[in-house]
Amino acid sequence: MTMSTDARLDAFMARLVERNPGEPEFHQAVHEVAQSVMPYIEAHPAYGKANILERLTEPDRAILFRVTWQDDDGNVRVNKAYRVQFNNAIGPYKGGLRFHPSVNLSVLKFLGFEQIFKNSLTGLPMGGAKGGSDFDPKGKSDGEVMRFCHAMMSELWRHIGKDTDVPAGDIGVGGREIGYLFGQYKRLQNEWGGTMTGKAIAYGGSLIRPEATGYGTVYFVQEMLRRQGGTLEGKTALVSGAGNVALYTIEKLLHLGAKPLTASDSSGYIYDPDGINEDKLAWLAELKTVRRGRVKEYAEEFGCEYHAGKRPWGVKADLAFPSATQNEIDEVAATKLVKNGVLAVGEGANMPTSREGADVFQAAKILYGPSKAANAGGVAVSGLEQSQNAVRLSWPREEVDERLKTIMSNIHAKCVEFGCEDDHVDYVKGANIAGFVKIADAVMSYGVM
Numbered sequence: 001m002t003m004s005t006d007a008r009l010d011a012f013m014a015r016l017v018e019r020n021p022g023e024p025e026f027h028q029a030v031h032e033v034a035q036s037v038m039p040y041i042e043a044h045p046a047y048g049k050a051n052i053l054e055r056l057t058e059p060d061r062a063i064l065f066r067v068t069w070q071d072d073d074g075n076v077r078v079n080k081a082y083r084v085q086f087n088n089a090i091g092p093y094k095g096g097l098r099f100h101p102s103v104n105l106s107v108l109k110f111l112g113f114e115q116i117f118k119n120s121l122t123g124l125p126m127g128g129a130k131g132g133s134d135f136d137p138k139g140k141s142d143g144e145v146m147r148f149c150h151a152m153m154s155e156l157w158r159h160i161g162k163d164t165d166v167p168a169g170d171i172g173v174g175g176r177e178i179g180y181l182f183g184q185y186k187r188l189q190n191e192w193g194g195t196m197t198g199k200a201i202a203y204g205g206s207l208i209r210p211e212a213t214g215y216g217t218v219y220f221v222q223e224m225l226r227r228q229g230g231t232l233e234g235k236t237a238l239v240s241g242a243g244n245v246a247l248y249t250i251e252k253l254l255h256l257g258a259k260p261l262t263a264s265d266s267s268g269y270i271y272d273p274d275g276i277n278e279d280k281l282a283w284l285a286e287l288k289t290v291r292r293g294r295v296k297e298y299a300e301e302f303g304c305e306y307h308a309g310k311r312p313w314g315v316k317a318d319l320a321f322p323s324a325t326q327n328e329i330d331e332v333a334a335t336k337l338v339k340n341g342v343l344a345v346g347e348g349a350n351m352p353t354s355r356e357g358a359d360v361f362q363a364a365k366i367l368y369g370p371s372k373a374a375n376a377g378g379v380a381v382s383g384l385e386q387s388q389n390a391v392r393l394s395w396p397r398e399e400v401d402e403r404l405k406t407i408m409s410n411i412h413a414k415c416v417e418f419g420c421e422d423d424h425v426d427y428v429k430g431a432n433i434a435g436f437v438k439i440a441d442a443v444m445s446y447g448v449m
């Protein structure tokens with residue numbers, strides 16, 4: 001008797017959980033991919049024979065190290081830091097660094113695993129990796145952040161390189177942190193190269209990189225709507241977060257005639273029924289990136305609602321852009337969104353929807369753009385930054401933006417190619433299979449290793 005696909009999936013997951021205990025985020029990310037690709041593997045037995053899924057779910061290596069640094073009061077402080085180099089079959093390892101107290105091996109393995117498929121979807125030669133630390137930049141002085149970044153790079157530098165592994169930003173790692181990290185790398189390696197992306201323009205960054213994740217997510221949702229004959233014009237949108245991804249999502253929504261209603265941080269969300277316009281967005285961006293304040297202050301400044309300790313998913317709107325962190329939309333939130341008639345969800349954050357929440361979106365057959373497709377614009381422009389560094393050129397803003405649009409449209413087309421059934425597109429399945437095929441073919445070309 002042959003095993004059913006469900007039984008194979010259960011057996012595969014049981015083995016994975018046993019080998020990787022206590023890593024729920026990693027299990028969740030693998031489950032989603034395995035569920036999509038298992039039937040495809042069964043239809044293409046060469047992948048099964050090569051045991052490709054098991055090979056892809058074990059990182060090439062995971063580096064764990066201590067970072068010792070001194071705070072402003074002279075106290076010696078210790079943090080954990082990591083780099084998970086997951087797979088470099090199609091290009092040098094590539095993926096961000098996250099600084100947040102919740103960072104652990106499970107979180108970085110889920111992010112590194114997702115990154116393999118996301119980077120594959122961009123069509124650019126980039127492998128998958130992720131790193132970071134449980135260091136909390138909140139409330140730290142610039143000097144403390146600098147000393148932490150320099151100390152972290154004093155170990156990380158020996159593991160990375162422009163053709164080996166190219167880190168970038170993520171939660172808690174923006175322009176300031178990239179500057180400190182890249183500076184220390186350059187000093188230790190005595191080499192100016194493209195070893196980090198998200199650099200400032202002054203030292204080799206790419207125009208549009210700061211905007212790319214948010215812009216790309218909105219372009220992806222625009223493509224999903226366009227396929228059904230719709231546009232963003234006049235649509236209301238919920239955005240969570242108030243960091244890099246959220247701010248540029250709001251900006252692009254405004255450019256394209258939509259009306260963003262909410263923003264949030266880990267303390268709560270603001271709901272502005274008049275819409276966050278260009279002026280209010282500029283104020284919010286200054287609050288979050290320069291003064292490093294809380295979104296609550298937006299409500300005080302502009303006299304709108306603030307809901308402490310809550311997320312925005314109960315507000316009625318046409319579109320939702322989760323742009324803060326993983327598992328911020330659970331089953332209850334997803335059900336509220338669907339009940340309120342949400343047309344499309346574009347995941348700017350990585351894995352912001354829980355497994356149960358994703359099931360609700362899938363059952364309702366809304367336009368559900370999963371993170372590895374929807375937010376791939378950020379890493380795609382990182383890839384373009386690497387290209388520009390390699391040829392020692394800086395492309396104009398318009399050129400990078402055009403390339404970003406083309407990449408997002410190509411990713412959308414691949415999702416449709418692999419995920420379309422009876423004219424409904426399962427973007428989760430499409431993204432997972434399209435991402436998988438390229439990696440699997442590359443891994444198999446190398447033989448058994």
Ligand code: NDP
Nearest residue numbers: 170171172213241242243244245265266324325349350378
């Ligand atoms: P930022 O650090 O710039 O902003 C993060 C935002 O999310 C802040 O508003 C933060 O609030 C909020 N947030 C973070 N953690 C939590 C939490 N545990 N609960 C509630 N809110 C939280 O990060 P980014 O904008 O760069 O990243 C946001 C998401 O997008 C992440 O999932 C990241 O992996 C993903 N992403 C980022 C890319 C990039 O290029 N930067 C590319 C692709 C995906 P607070 O200030 O209170 O912490």
Ligand code: 2IT
Nearest residue numbers: 095096168169170379382
């Ligand atoms: O999750 C992501 O894709 C990122 N944080 C961006 C990674 C990158 O290398 O630009």
